[in-house]
Amino acid sequence: MSTTPSAPASLTRPTVPVVAAPMAGGPSTWQLAAAVSAAGGLGFLAGGMRPVERLIRDVESARQATQAPVGVNLFVPEPANTAIPAERSAPGSEARRRRAAEVAAYRSSLLAEATRLGVDPAGLPAAESLDPDATDGWDAKLDAAEAGAWPLVTFTFGLPSPEVFARLHAGGSTLGVTVTTAAEATRALEHGADLLSVQGPESGGHRSVHDPAADPGTTALADLLAEMRAAVGPSVPLFAAGGIMEADGVRAVLAAGANAAQCGTAFLRAHEAGTSALQRAALDQAAAGTHFAAPDGSARTALTRAYSGRWARGLENDFMLRHADAPAAYPEVNVLTQPLRAAATAAGDAESVSLWAGVGAARARTAPAAEIVTEILGVSPQ
Incomplete structure (x- = not known):
């Protein structure tokens, strides 16, 4: 090697x-x-x-x-x-049918989020349109x-x-x-x-x-x-x-x-980073200890699949806590939540948008x- x-x-x-x-x-x-x-x-x-x-x-x-x-x-x-084992990714396999059912159920769980964020629930991508083999x-x-x-x-x-x-x-x-x-x-x-x-x-x-x-x-x-x-x-x-x-x-x-x-x-x-204004503000709050902060002064982060269908660490917010049961289904979940994330960003709602960051987030500086x-x-x- x-x-x-x-x-x-x-x-x-x-x-x-x-x-x-x-x-x-x-x-x-x-x-x-x-x-x-x-x-x-x-x-x-x-x-x-x-x-x-x-x-x-x-x-x-x-x-x-x-x-x-x-x-x-x-x-x-x-x-x-x-x-990925071939049998698990084969079209029509039991694994694929189970995954599609989990994505459909997750879509249903997001309808209330869509309404809350001002997104027409009917406008969320249909579960059957989401392609696990998108490249x-x-x-x-x-x-x-x-x-x-x-x-x-x-x-x-x-x-x-x-x-x-x-x-x-x-x-x-x-x-x-x-x-x-x-x-x-x-x-x-x-x-x-x-x-x-x-x-x-x-x-x-x-x-x-x-x-x-x-x-x-x-x-x-x-x-x-x-x-x-x-x-x-x-x-x-x-x-x-x-x-x-x-x-x-x-x-x-x-x-x-x-x-x-x-x-x-x-x-x-x-x-020079393209970090959104909303995430920069959240990082500012974590650094100041006013929000997204743990008792020891560090940033409060957690792993979630709620936004993308793959495990990712970010500042822990309400959306992550409400959707701890998100399926392992990337890219379908990522596509499904995109309208919600866009609406949350436009509304300045840090409790509903992905804020990816590691455990040292409170020590990041401008x-x-x-x-x-x-x-x-x-x-x-x-």
Whole structure:
């Protein structure tokens, strides 16, 4: 298990050991990615839920803004995810019929939410129109990565086939996979991964459990890194993600065998981030301890499937509490709740919209991205 010999060290071991985690849905703008890479770290564009034409433009904009490399992260759709047993994804299977019934029942449970938010309940997508095999433009994005020779492409939400890795390697890309267990890490390397993003339970946003029906692990990041190193050996580059907000967190993961700290929540309030005004206000409240705050002064976060159908960590709000029984059905649930999230955002209703953030959310600060990089490293900005 070794990295591809041609993989540049600047991609697998950035000079400044800070990686800006890809955050789909808005926060990871090309401006943020370029600013972090220009500061010596490694910035990322989030390709999930982003039209391929927009993603291509963002890659080009980042390239024009900095000569430093910028990574692109892609969601692995269920049809391309080798971690899902074939019998469970087969059209007409008992598993698919049960999933469709669960999605229909969840839609019914959301009708009152729609009325409360001023959304016509009849306007919610019909359950039978929701496609579990929607691909998020997967083939077009792979074509774009190959044609554009994107230097670093990583995958989350699952594990593509070895053929996908071989194809993009041939185009010159270095490839990574987000993993949550040592078993996932081993299999990712067997498929052709050059580096691994190790995601601990403290992380904000979606957990990248390869099998979406599996419950996410609870092993703390430091212990998970030790398990990873034991499983993959000393030479595989590891990016460590999970609650890292300051220099002591960076030092801890580097000492535990990581090559860089991957930070997402720390950049949510960056000037260059595309974080919504509503989420910025919620983070302000968490930092001030006035709302979304735990008794110990930290942010109150929790895992939920209520918004997307996949486990994700965010600031705990009323919608999450009301819909703790949401099914494991991405992308159907994500499509189903989109009108509700849009209405809640327009109304400034933080109790009804997804507010993805990790356990360190109360310590996120507002500043330029380059300044946040230096502070994460424990260096005083000039």
